[in-house]
Amino acid sequence: xxxxxxxxxxxxxxxxxxxxxxxxxxxxxxxxxxxxxxxxxxxxxxxxxxxxxxxxxxxxxxxxxxxxxxxxxxxxxxxxxxxxxxxxxxxxxxxxxxxxxxxxxxxxxxxxxxxxxxxxxxxxxxxxxxxxxxxxxxxxxxxxxxxxxxxxxxxxxxxxxxxxxxxxxxxxxxx
Amino acid sequence: xxxxxxxxxxxxxxxxxxxxxxxxxxxxxxxxxxxxxxxxxxxxxxxxxxxxxxxxxxxxxxxxxxxxxxxxxxxxxxxxxxxxxxxxxxxxxxxxxxxxxxxxxxxxxxxxxxxxxxxxxxxxxxx
Numbered sequence: 001x002x003x004x005x006x007x008x009x010x011x012x013x014x015x016x017x018x019x020x021x022x023x024x025x026x027x028x029x030x031x032x033x034x035x036x037x038x039x040x041x042x043x044x045x046x047x048x049x050x051x052x053x054x055x056x057x058x059x060x061x062x063x064x065x066x067x068x069x070x071x072x073x074x075x076x077x078x079x080x081x082x083x084x085x086x087x088x089x090x091x092x093x094x095x096x097x098x099x100x101x102x103x104x105x106x107x108x109x110x111x112x113x114x115x116x117x118x119x120x121x122x123x124x125x126x127x128x129x130x131x132x133x134x135x136x137x138x139x140x141x142x143x144x145x146x147x148x149x150x151x152x153x154x155x156x157x158x159x160x161x162x163x164x165x166x167x168x169x170x171x172x173x174x175x
Numbered sequence: 176x177x178x179x180x181x182x183x184x185x186x187x188x189x190x191x192x193x194x195x196x197x198x199x200x201x202x203x204x205x206x207x208x209x210x211x212x213x214x215x216x217x218x219x220x221x222x223x224x225x226x227x228x229x230x231x232x233x234x235x236x237x238x239x240x241x242x243x244x245x246x247x248x249x250x251x252x253x254x255x256x257x258x259x260x261x262x263x264x265x266x267x268x269x270x271x272x273x274x275x276x277x278x279x280x281x282x283x284x285x286x287x288x289x290x291x292x293x294x295x296x297x298x299x300x301x302x
Contacts, residue, residue: 092206099236153210160213
């Protein structure tokens with residue numbers, strides 16, 4: 001997996017963000033186009049491309065969901081931009097209820113408590129679907145990768161919920 | 176991104192928003208979600224003994240195109256038999272609402288929602 005190799009870190013879903021940050025600085029320093037200003041046009045172009053690749057790798061590796069999607073894509077399961085729908089009635093029913101709760105936050109008599117409750121719920125869901133990813137993505141079994149993909153699809157809804165909650169918080173406390 | 180007038184009309188005046196009594200045996204529910212954008216859609220139908228859809232309601236958490244797609248589908252399925260409703264294709268929805276290519280998944284969501292509702296009805300009634 002190219003991005004992990006570029007950063008010289010083990011191919012693992014669980015990563016050390018500090019290590020990633022430190023490697024990023026080293027890589028950027030070495031690749032910085034200014035260091036190649038005396039070189040040929042080709043060398044300058046390569047330096048620019050390298051810098052872009054290092055940035056892409058950083059954005060992918062540091063974000064849990066993007067990292068999982070990247071690993072799945074490398075394993076042959078491309079989820080990014082997929083059009084397939086999720087049909088898991090129990091999970092979706094719960095998502096629907098959480099969205100309803102989210103909607104009620106704005107009119108709640110105690111919005112702080114409502115937000116705290118939702119945050120806690122989102123945190124629990126996040127761990128529920130993230131916890132297994134390390135072992136599923138490290139597995140040699142294709143079946144496990146499909147399980148990981150299903151967890152990642154669900155995590156996308158959880159992240160959406162998180163984004164929406166943050167948006168509502170901003171709306172509530174901005175004015 | 177600009178929405179078509181038809182999408183705006185459905186978003187401003189959504190048809191058939193709400194819920195039907197899920198304990199009513201003639202009511203079936205289709206729940207679908209789009210991982211790409213985190214949209215969630217619930218579509219319910221009430222079916223007569225003759226197999227005709229008498230009523231339809233939806234609830235969608237998503238963008239304007241997803242809301243318009245589900246609103247349109249509830250209008251379309253009313254009065255149709257289950258077999259007729261099953262023939263509704265996402266391409267019909269996206270053409271009617273003039274959805275841009277990046278919003279095609281919203282119409283797929285609505286097609287899958289009606290399929291899921293029909294499947295739910297059949298699983299409840301095929302004994």
